[in-house]
Amino acid sequence: MLWSLVLSLFLFFFNSNAFYLPGVAPTTYGEGDDIPLLVNHITPSNSHNIVNSNGGSSAGTSQSKKAKTYVYSFDYYFPKLHFCRPKDGKLEKQSESLGSIIFGDRIFNSPFEIKMLQNQSCTALCSSVYSKTDTLFVNKIIRSGYYHNWLVDGLPIARSLYDTGTKTKFYGTGFEVGLIDPTNVAHLVNHFDIQIEYHKRGENQYRVVGVTVQPYSWDRKLSDDQDKDKDSNKNLCDANANNFDPVFLNQNKNTEVQFSYSVYFVESDISWATRWDKYLHVYDPKIQWFSLINFSLIVLCLSLVIGHILLKTLKNDISKYNSIDLSEDIQEESGWKLVHGDVFRPPINRMLLSVMVGSGFQLFLMAFVTILFALFGLLSPANRGSLATVMFILYGIFGIFGSFASSFIYKFFNGENWRLNLILTPTLVPGTIFLIFIGLNFFLIWVKSSGAIPIGTMFAIIGIWFLISLPLSVIGSLLSFKSNNEFLKKPVKTNQIPRQIPKEPIYLKIWVVSLISGIFPFGSMAVEIYFIYSSIWFNRIYYMFGFLFFCFVLMTVTCSLISILMIYYTLCFENYKWQWRSFLISGSCSIYVFIHSLFLIKFDQLNGAVSIILYLGYSSMISLLMFVLCGSIGFISNLIFIRKIYSSIKVD
Ligand SMILES: *[C@@H]1O[C@H](CO)[C@@H](O)[C@H](O)[C@H]1NC(C)=O
Numbered sequence: 096m097l098w099s100l101v102l103s104l105f106l107f108f109f110n111s112n113a114f115y116l117p118g119v120a121p122t123t124y125g126e127g128d129d130i131p132l133l134v135n136h137i138t139p140s141n142s143h144n145i146v147n148s149n150g151g152s153s154a155g156t157s158q159s160k161k162a163k164t165y166v167y168s169f170d171y172y173f174p175k176l177h178f179c180r181p182k183d184g185k186l187e188k189q190s191e192s193l194g195s196i197i198f199g200d201r202i203f204n205s206p207f208e209i210k211m212l213q214n215q216s217c218t219a220l221c222s223s224v225y226s227k228t229d230t231l232f233v234n235k236i237i238r239s240g241y242y243h244n245w246l247v248d249g250l251p252i253a254r255s256l257y258d259t260g261t262k263t264k265f266y267g268t269g270f271e272v273g274l275i276d277p278t279n280v281a282h283l284v285n286h287f288d289i290q291i292e293y294h295k296r297g298e299n300q301y302r303v304v305g306v307t308v309q310p311y312s313w314d315r316k317l318s319d320d321q322d323k324d325k326d327s328n329k330n331l332c333d334a335n336a337n338n339f340d341p342v343f344l345n346q347n348k349n350t351e352v353q354f355s356y357s358v359y360f361v362e363s364d365i366s367w368a369t370r371w372d373k374y375l376h377v378y379d380p381k382i383q384w385f386s387l388i389n390f391s392l393i394v395l396c397l398s399l400v401i402g403h404i405l406l407k408t409l410k411n412d413i414s415k416y417n418s419i420d421l422s423e424d425i426q427e428e429s430g431w432k433l434v435h436g437d438v439f440r441p442p443i444n445r446m447l448l449s450v451m452v453g454s455g456f457q458l459f460l461m462a463f464v465t466i467l468f469a470l471f472g473l474l475s476p477a478n479r480g481s482l483a484t485v486m487f488i489l490y491g492i493f494g495i496f497g498s499f500a501s502s503f504i505y506k507f508f509n510g511e512n513w514r515l516n517l518i519l520t521p522t523l524v525p526g527t528i529f530l531i532f533i534g535l536n537f538f539l540i541w542v543k544s545s546g547a548i549p550i551g552t553m554f555a556i557i558g559i560w561f562l563i564s565l566p567l568s569v570i571g572s573l574l575s576f577k578s579n580n581e582f583l584k585k586p587v588k589t590n591q592i593p594r595q596i597p598k599e600p601i602y603l604k605i606w607v608v609s610l611i612s613g614i615f616p617f618g619s620m621a622v623e624i625y626f627i628y629s630s631i632w633f634n635r636i637y638y639m640f641g642f643l644f645f646c647f648v649l650m651t652v653t654c655s656l657i658s659i660l661m662i663y664y665t666l667c668f669e670n671y672k673w674q675w676r677s678f679l680i681s682g683s684c685s686i687y688v689f690i691h692s693l694f695l696i697k698f699d700q701l702n703g704a705v706s707i708i709l710y711l712g713y714s715s716m717i718s719l720l721m722f723v724l725c726g727s728i729g730f731i732s733n734l735i736f737i738r739k740i741y742s743s744i745k746v747d
Pocket residue numbers: 212213214359360361
């Protein structure tokens with residue numbers, strides 16, 4: 096029933112139109128029509144830029160060593176920034192999807208007045224006075240490499256950049272709030288040359304297909320020239336524009352800064368449907384493919400070897416076990432067959448284990464279906480926040496499968512307290528994540544970041560959980576308790592008295608085996624994690640869903656193979672406690688995910704304790720989710736594996 100719902104949703108997306116997703120139908124403008132420019136939050140970036148001699152900037156890759164990095168964003172109209180407000184002073188917050196709000200978008204209207212096909216050379220915006228304390232803040236923002244994120248017709252305003260590696264031009268979204276010159280002085284950007292590329296569709300029908308900006312820092316010497324009429328466009332950018340000094344905010348006095356912009360329209364033959372292509376630039380596609388193919392070959396070899404060993408030894412084992420006739424009774428039994436009377440003995444904390452496996456299964460389904468949707472282009476970056484929104488909704492819906500799995504496993508372990516299981520599954524893992532989330536949100540509120548989730552959105556999240564996730568979970572649990580699946584019947588009987596577990600070799604100690612095994616699933620997704628992190632922290636557009644899908648499949652395969660192999664050896668050493676072990680073996684890759692995240696950012700460059708707390712907080716949240724997800728893959732694979740092998744041997 097649910098699958099048909101998902102399927103029809105799927106078909107709806109496909110049928111409605113191959114290209115135009117809901118909410119991103121093209122807008123056609125006539126000559127002179129208003130094209131609104133919207134401003135989003137300012138975000139930290141990991142690139143710092145060096146100003147060149149005439150005040151323009153070139154996107155350099157050289158890092159300014161003294162620069163500190165923040166990891167949280169600010170509203171465009173954050174009072175200390177003093178950016179120009181709309182003429183009538185009314186800020187209109189644009190409505191956004193849930194996912195887009197959670198991932199930090201805060202979009203407002205702006206004072207820019209842009210009309211289709213009307214060039215404007217140098218229009219005054221406003222002038223702002225920066226007090227001493229605000230100067231300090233703004234200079235810090237500039238030094239940390241904050242970026243503007245503006246939107247025109249749904250397109251992010253970009254810098255036109257050149258990739259020397261692949262020798263192609265591409266658009267890098269956003270642009271610097273300020274520039275740092277070679278002598279390490281911060282300059283505020285106060286003039287914007289906006290270039291709008293349009294595509295002519297027909298008589299007086301134009302579409303926006305590209306928006307780029309060239310930022311400048313021009314000191315118009317306002318304070319020295321008292322008689323100047325600030326609102327006139329005269330002298331703002333005269334022919335000698337290049338002779339302006341850059342704006343320098345002095346920390347010892349108030350500085351007045353004049354903001355201005357120019358708009359140029361340029362015809363382009365790029366069509367509307369392909370206008371995003373330039374934004375989705377892969378820096379060096381060869382390196383990525385290379386590392387990915389490299390790793391997938393390793394995984395492939397690994398899985399072939401594991402598969403071969405397992406199949407061969409298992410076949411031998413099974414035929415040996417089954418061929419032993421009564422005359423060979425004296426022969427000592429050895430290997431995994433020995434523990435047949437204990438292998439289905441319920442583990443300690445079976446409640447916790449089944450709840451975590453259920454939650455992990457739910458996450459797995461969510462991730463898989465989301466990536467699948469994205470792979471088919473259903474969640475293009477053009478549709479802001481759609482990815483995150485779909486993720487949330489899918490997570491809610493898949494509560495039914497998560498709870499089903501949780502109760503099913505609990506029942507398999509002969510658990511009796513099914514009410515507690517019903518309650519814990521939809522609350523334990525999501526609740527923990529939500530609590531961390533709320534805790535981090537307090538820090539965001541404290542530093543006045545725009546990333547703090549508004550109270551309304553918080554209630555929306557809780558509402559979705561209450562109205563979608565919770566009822567579906569309860570249904571899932573009940574269905575599972577009602578079910579009388581064949582799978583629940585154990586192939587071998589469990590003995591009354593538990594077997595003694597012999598001392599195991601050091602390499603099969605749980606911590607050793609977990610730490611070693613965790614490397615493999617981690618390796619299959621390390622490249623991808625890097626890109627996901629830079630899209631989370633530095634507002635990069637994430638779009639390599641082909642890669643992601645591939646990595647996800649690799650990760651799943653590695654998780655299940657490595658844990659099956661290790662559990663096989665564990666059983667051969669007559670240790671029957673496979674349940675938690677299988678979970679930990681594949682879940683342990685999350686330790687590496689966490690350690691890896693510590694290396695993705697330079698801690699000495701993080702600005703202040705709050706940045707560090709936020710970074711560590713979100714990283715541990717991601718690692719926790721990875722732990723539950725990968726762990727449940729390991730457990731479920733082993734459950735199936737063990738049931739299979741023990742049902743193929745004869746036990747007298
Ligand atoms: C607007 O400016 C661009 C770039 O300078 C120029 O190519 C174009 O012809 C101008 N358009 C009009 C209508 O003046």
